[in-house]
Amino acid sequence: MSNTFGRLFRFTTWGESHGPALGVVVDGCPAGLPLDESDLQRDLDRRRPGQSRVTTQRKEEDRAEILSGVFEGRTTGHPISILIRNKDADSSKYEPLRNLFRPGHADFTYIKKWGIRDHRGGGRSSARETAARVAAGAIAKKLLAHLGVSILGYVDQVGEVRWDGAHFDADEIERNIVRCPDAETASRMEAAILEARKAGDSVGGAITVQADGVPPGWGEPLYGRLDSDLAAAMMSINAVKGVEIGSGFRAAGMRGTENNDPFEMKNGETSVRTNNAGGILGGISSGAPVVVRFAVKPTSSILIEQDTVTASGEKTTVKVEGRHDPCVATRAVPIGEAMMALVLADHWRLGLGSRIGESD
Amino acid sequence: MSNTFGRLFRFTTWGESHGPALGVVVDGCPAGLPLDESDLQRDLDRRRPGQSRVTTQRKEEDRAEILSGVFEGRTTGHPISILIRNKDADSSKYEPLRNLFRPGHADFTYIKKWGIRDHRGGGRSSARETAARVAAGAIAKKLLAHLGVSILGYVDQVGEVRWDGAHFDADEIERNIVRCPDAETASRMEAAILEARKAGDSVGGAITVQADGVPPGWGEPLYGRLDSDLAAAMMSINAVKGVEIGSGFRAAGMRGTENNDPFEMKNGETSVRTNNAGGILGGISSGAPVVVRFAVKPTSSILIEQDTVTASGEKTTVKVEGRHDPCVATRAVPIGEAMMALVLADHWRLGLGSRIGESD
Amino acid sequence: MSNTFGRLFRFTTWGESHGPALGVVVDGCPAGLPLDESDLQRDLDRRRPGQSRVTTQRKEEDRAEILSGVFEGRTTGHPISILIRNKDADSSKYEPLRNLFRPGHADFTYIKKWGIRDHRGGGRSSARETAARVAAGAIAKKLLAHLGVSILGYVDQVGEVRWDGAHFDADEIERNIVRCPDAETASRMEAAILEARKAGDSVGGAITVQADGVPPGWGEPLYGRLDSDLAAAMMSINAVKGVEIGSGFRAAGMRGTENNDPFEMKNGETSVRTNNAGGILGGISSGAPVVVRFAVKPTSSILIEQDTVTASGEKTTVKVEGRHDPCVATRAVPIGEAMMALVLADHWRLGLGSRIGESD
């Protein structure tokens, strides 16, 4: 069950990094949504390896092929199966890694769990799987756009370079290769990434994803809270080590008078004056933007020699060759957006019928 | 479905803050576990209101009554239903709040979602629900103890007072009323809480929960990752705004060489030298302690006047009277432990049968 | 997970036959539905033991107590917890059965699965659990009534006495103690039951449940088919051995020309001329009445001596004393209705959002 996400708008991914293909089956998308392959391609291109000098140089076109669930240009309500071929897998670099455990990777835990693993490119544990989520997320985004919801992500930290929040230019995000909303910060981030790469090392980062237009009332109480689902969603992305909603960890240092968001009327609607809650109160959307931030660790694959052991328990060292991102934050932006979209699409369906007389 | 948590070891909670009772049904506990009501009481007492001068003064005994699933002192494999009566509910203080929205609370979002809400004590959105989780968690802890796993939580931050990590004394945790592992820090934390209370204000905090003895191989890949489930679990607790695993948000500022945990042999076992991963690699336990940290916001209910609006859209102000914790961090310790235990118990069952020849 | 039924309108039951109480938690009922305990009592009374000379003589009031989820007479959207106390349990008759396996009962399989069982009154395997479903079903029925759907069940077979289908009088059903829609057949059924009881034996039967007013379009394709869910629902009732939809097993002997239901226009609506499909095509309701029939085996508890073995493998014989129904068909009517209602309520919610532009 662990390869499926969502309850009503749900998807199941499959495939390994160096297998013939990977893919996703999206189930629960409502019928009647106009959809074709070009709808999926924009975000796949944003996630694609080899797109810039701060990403891995593996070249994949990541062309999505829709095999079911669409008829005469519209969704039918039936599962949408999407296939993406692997074309540039080079397994030769992985042969020396077959019988040792790369630090920071899932090699050791996978072997302990299953007794067998596809070591080529990390197999199932590779972030290549995220292409499938991004394709699914593109469908969710299209549905959400129809419902008036839009989603935007950006990088706000790379290593020690943090965006100070002063200048935000939405158009700037896709203009620079790190996806930061401020050009000047972006160039410092890019320098930090290239410096790490030059040292054979890698660097961490953080991403903010925001959803605008979510109406009040989406989300469930308790164990289906919107924030709980978003935390699970973001933490399911490779390399993510922390998730926060609204004021997040800063709230630990605050007082109630600072952190509470006063209510006020704005254009006849009950609104919050500030948004420390990140758009979610009691697990349910308040109508304010839904704001999530998550941290990604520095890429585990580095060219610097590290201590480790072999599968048979001998001490050794490893330099992880192959083609890797020196910082995964920039490519994580469309992935985080996809997960946000998938959670919201699911909650849209979940919420229908919450009260008598509304949807019946 | 939103009042149920877990897949195989799962529980469903019910009840409102000022209703006659609240409770939980635990399904999926294996048969044969010795269990009686005293097993639940220790953690219920740690979570109980009115236990010290830094918590709310509502007095509840929180006596758990087991109504099913136990026969002659052992679990039967059938659902364990636990009932906790509400005895000291005082709804009078809530009458003035019936038609306005308390900042930081779920009043507004609940009304937008359901069109009706039990305003007494916050109804279903009250943290009183967590008594039910703690009772369920006590069963999970007992099962885990049988499997060699123990769980320990503590407060590491209250407002601006952060524990520096220098001195850790496990026995100290329950000796001081804030549940900090260092006595000196604990007294500064207590002072910070009492100062906030005196000002009619509240203060946030952070909690670390650690599980020792989890063998390598627990957890699922992708959407059933142990870290993903833990993030959802902690974020489902009232007032939680952020969750991190291992190095967490610090990882964003680190390099791969710093954050990667080298493997080494220790007592014949493959082990990690450091534990930035928080005991989880690729969503699966590595054998190192599983470490989660989460932030709680300052209590939303404060005695200081705040701007808000009424249900009919008029501007007003509110001071939230009633009995409230000035800082929820200390009582969140057993709740965080319970959620950790419930996630781990679930993953223990989920993992059985992962490979041929092991469990058949 | 096996004590929970349903996806969005779902319920979880708990409790043993001779424990202090049993109950159910209903999650997913929309907010705003008027509800109080009297709504549950009518069907509980129809299911209650001791109601007539053809049922067991155990006397239980089966008073349902609502502990949560209802505020000022209306549902709130939160879990509805219902408690029913056991009052007339007499465990003395079960002591001799503690260490042997009653034929037809779950004694043997429960011990093989869990290694422990509450032998008193069958413990969790007792049909007493169905009181909890009937209470949950009463809520579903109330919701369905609001949506224009009504449900009616009746006995159509007791042993070799089959109702010929000639005379159907809905009002007759509750007028006779076997719940047959034809008075004359009812009296022959009653005689068959009493004759079996007199012989210390028991007799099987069959029940039809019909839902009227289900609009076209409820149900899901493939593994969420309305008929698939109904089959699971009915087969989950104690003693049920077969389920059929519409023409059911008769269809095996038919030709397409006989079994196909031609479409025609009736009052401007596309309708079926006959209803061999039982109101379901491709897993989805057609607008015609949804018709399910199920068979119950003769009660396993009989006073006639039968061969069996003890838990330690010795040959022995057993006469099952205690208070038992000689035929469970009559009390199965409200249970079957409850399960039909619960499946339909779930599908109502599931279907919302199936297409763009309808529910958004």
Add this chain to the structure above:
Amino acid sequence: MSNTFGRLFRFTTWGESHGPALGVVVDGCPAGLPLDESDLQRDLDRRRPGQSRVTTQRKEEDRAEILSGVFEGRTTGHPISILIRNKDADSSKYEPLRNLFRPGHADFTYIKKWGIRDHRGGGRSSARETAARVAAGAIAKKLLAHLGVSILGYVDQVGEVRWDGAHFDADEIERNIVRCPDAETASRMEAAILEARKAGDSVGGAITVQADGVPPGWGEPLYGRLDSDLAAAMMSINAVKGVEIGSGFRAAGMRGTENNDPFEMKNGETSVRTNNAGGILGGISSGAPVVVRFAVKPTSSILIEQDTVTASGEKTTVKVEGRHDPCVATRAVPIGEAMMALVLADHWRLGLGSRIGESD
């Protein structure tokens, strides 16, 4: 969620009858199982169209391609994605059916639910989807074989020809084209099918599926009963109208003394002398063969003119041309076996950890 079946050993199917391909993703198969494409082919060939003169003449090779989850000949514990190309789809015959409702088919209900449908070959409602289940079932069968469980299905009724149960020859089943265990009955069944085809009509039938070697203790109580899951599984197959376990509907006419299966010791094991229970007591396997029987209606697509209406509500008639099975029972045998296998594989995993000390 409706395109997924199972809890732990689960699968998700996708694809339309005349789309480019169909497929299935199997999640939860344990690691280490030897598997290659030839393992899937035997059952796919048994289900394949065009295999004999009593089946449809559509020619499909139904070659299964495994795209993931297998590494160096063994399963890895990760999702197994299987792709089957559609090669002989001929949509021209369906063009006249685009805007009318074929009696007995899902055309009308699909349009009412989704407002759009792929009319070519029935789209998603086509029994072509069952190829995907058969592929998934072949994996489940291989796992079960490893656990000592084997599954066998056969046709016991075609129209009015019923097998009398007298002679059972397992080897005969695949020797005749109707899959009946008695050669003489098989030839009468074949005649019945060919006669119906000649008349442009179709005929129903019934199938029995039996699992041998299931140990006592598989299955869950209440809503996860083995019989309940089997009923749902069989009823999810196209054209199935009834399901029974063991004595099934005959139990309605029986007395307890006849239907109860006495226990006895056989080779040191507690066993049942008869098997009216069909191997399941209280939802849990008893160690006796698990026996399910299901009825399939006569194929809805017939060449005889039938009354119907168009999508715009006009009266019309229809003869359903195209290539159809005159009786679906024979091809339903491997499908029923697959569903039995999938239910059992799921219950094997579900049951692990049911009691303390067994699997930990």
